Amino acid sequence: MFVNFRRIRKCQCVQLMTTCLVLSVVMVCWEQLDNSVVSHVKSYSYRYLVNRFTFINKSFTIPREEARSFSNFRYLLDHPNKCTGQDVLLLLFVKTSPENTERRNAIRSTWGNETYIRNSLGVTVKVVFALGAPRTKTEEPSWSKKSGVGFQEELVREDRLHGDLIQQDFLDSFHNLTLKLILQFHWAHTRCAHAHFLMTADDDIFVHMPNLVSYLQDMSRRGVTDFWIGRVHRGAPPIRRKDSKYYVPTEMYQWPAYPDYTAGAGYVVSRDVADRIYQATLTLNASIYIDDVFMGICANAIGVSPQEHVYFSGEGKAPYHLCIYGQMMTSHGHVEDIYDLWKAATHPQVKQRTSGLIGRLYCTVVKLALLCKPYYFNTYPCRAAFL
Ligand SMILES: *[C@@H]1O[C@H](CO)[C@@H](O)[C@H](O)[C@H]1NC(C)=O
Ligand SMILES: *[C@@H]1O[C@H](CO)[C@@H](O)[C@H](O)[C@H]1NC(C)=O
Ligand SMILES: *[C@@H]1O[C@H](CO)[C@@H](O)[C@H](O)[C@H]1NC(C)=O
Ligand SMILES: *[C@@H]1O[C@H](CO)[C@@H](O)[C@H](O)[C@H]1NC(C)=O
Secondary structure, three states: OOOOOOOOOOHHHHHHHHHHHHHHHHHHHHHHHHHHHHHHHHHHHHHHOOOOOOHHHHEEEOOHHHHHOOOOOEEEEEEOOOOOOOEEEEEEEEEEOOOOOOOOOOOOOOOOOHHHHHHHOEEEEEEEEEEEEEOOOOHHOOOOOOOOOHHHHHHHHHHHHHEEEEEEEEEOOOHHHHHHHHHHHHHHHHHHOOOEEEEEEEOOOEEEEHHHHHHHHHHHHHHOOOOOOEEEEOOOOOOOOOOOOOOOOOOOOOOOOOEEEEEEOOEEEHHHHHHHHHHHHOOOOOOOHHHHHHHHHHHHHHHHOOOOOOOOOOOOOHHHHHHHOOOOOOEEEEEEHHHHHHHOOOHHHHHHHHHHHHHHHHHHHHHHHHOOOOOOOOOOOOOHHHH
């Protein structure tokens, strides 16, 4: 390109040089940009142009005998009669790992206390923990003190005390989370198929059980079907960076976007969906190890799509405030504070202070201030303030 330099004044020259510099920096950083921004743009366009993902069903379907290899693990701990003869509103699976005893105890004595739920909410909710087998001594990382065999004995003891561990004989690891998902749907199908709803949750989650129960009672009264609710990920791209925990190679998933799914932190499905997901797992290739993505694949195969509920959290944590406690369903990332949060969130004062015209007005203002901050803030979305 011909440029007449005599016509360009000095400041324009500086401008030109700065532009060149910026451009070259962008070129150098393109690799990183390509990884996040471009893959999101690609996956979003893909999601909204090809949003049926009809090829998924065909591509993931395998012969039944082969699909069985993902589910035919022996039960090490089981409670076949957990639900027998009871009208169960909700079967709640907590995905846990053998070593997380403290978390399980915290859940048992706060939001997962079945006795409390029956006495004060008047419904039957079953809270069980899904886990795989602990590592044996030879697989043990050197920093760990607890050995596999000893640890299994501890689990047996814990289970004798509480009767709520559902364990299968696959190694409990991050890359086996899909096996844990299949365990839940298979167990639900054989042991608790009459539960109105099935929920799956992480063990570092807080569930506002009174809010959730009244919401599900309402849904149940309306006879909802095709129900799958949580924090929805739409058009999420597979992560191709090898150093990521969520890395998925193209051989495992070749398309630029996943079908819609809900964050694994906590979601609920209705009984009919639970049963159809179970059926889908009988013929699908479950080697993709991100469990919530696999759930999306199963749901896609049975023609169910997830619905968003603003008070279900994904990665985010609820702000600590009365006005939030009145409506929250789940909040992620709670371990030490779970006892205090449970006490605060279920305090009778919450209802009193947040109801009535003044209470509701006050809470709208507070929620606007808490949730609608202009910078990125990982909690419930701003629109939750208007509910
Ligand atoms: C569960 O709640 C009941 C009744 O509210 C209480 O007696 C019991 O101690 C609680 N269980 C745990 C493990 O905290
Ligand atoms: C998953 O569990 C199976 C069965 O125990 C085991 O052979 C395999 O190594 C585990 N996979 C991972 C990635 O941990
Ligand atoms: C399941 O998918 C994996 C790739 O994710 C592939 O290696 C494997 O062969 C598939 N299994 C069957 C039975 O097709
Ligand atoms: C998925 O595939 C199976 C078997 O290939 C078929 O029976 C089922 O109807 C398909 N589901 C959808 C939603 O197309």
